[in-house]
Amino acid sequence: MAERGHPDFPLDPRYPSDPVVATAVSTDYGVLDLATARRWGYGWDPAKSAALRPKGRRMTNAEYAGLPACSAEASRRLMRGIDLKRDWLYASTRAIEVDKAVKRDPRLRVAWDVWSRCVAEQGFTRYPDPVAAYTDTAWHRGSDGNTRHTQRERATAVADVTCKRRHHTAELWHAARAQKQAADITRHRDRYAAGLQALRTYRATIAEVLRKLG
Secondary structure (H helix, E strand, O other): OOOOOOOOOOOOOEOOOOOOOOOOOOOOOOOOOHHHHHHHOOOOOHHHHHHOOOOOOEOOHHHHHHHHHHHHHHHHHHOOOOOHHHHHOHHHHHHHHHHHHHHHOHHHHHHHHHHHHHHHHOOOOOOOOHHHHHOOHHHOOOOOOOOOOOHHHHHHHHHHHHHHHHHOHHHHHHHHHHHHHHHHHHHOHHHHHHHHHHHHHHHHHHHHHHHHHO
16 A cells, blocks of 8 residues: 555554445354343444454545555465465355255254244244344344344344254254265365365465564
């Protein structure tokens, strides 16, 4: 950025305007902690969110315009020696397919149905699965992804966690996922090994850069 005319560009800058944040589920299995569900529903403590925000000043519009080129250059340097499409993205690509297989697992479908009926029996929406409960638009997430922590939301989250505990939903879900992942790794062992080597190469490059920076 300095070479492009921005010598005082901050190391941890904020965007010129606050970006829209996509909602991500807190765990692969939705909300799991009962105390968190009681206090924050499907959201989280705003103080924690603030602590993770960039500490530097906002970028100017001119700096923001120059950022993509510099980010691309940095990525090229960090990814040297790695085949991005063949090796680096392989595991994440397979994860999508594995997740589809997990969702088709008859045992998991039964577990979700038991969980769903349990939540409905407590007077709440009969969601198809825990992720649907977590991402319900009724919780009115803001641009930071956090919810409003309404009484209805918090009560739903408590029922969600209670039913997961009562019927071991997360454990059954985890077992199904682990089985599908193990089978996929066995079928594509060479490709996964190449992906692991790409990760090791990337970490070595990061270590080298950090040493040079001191």
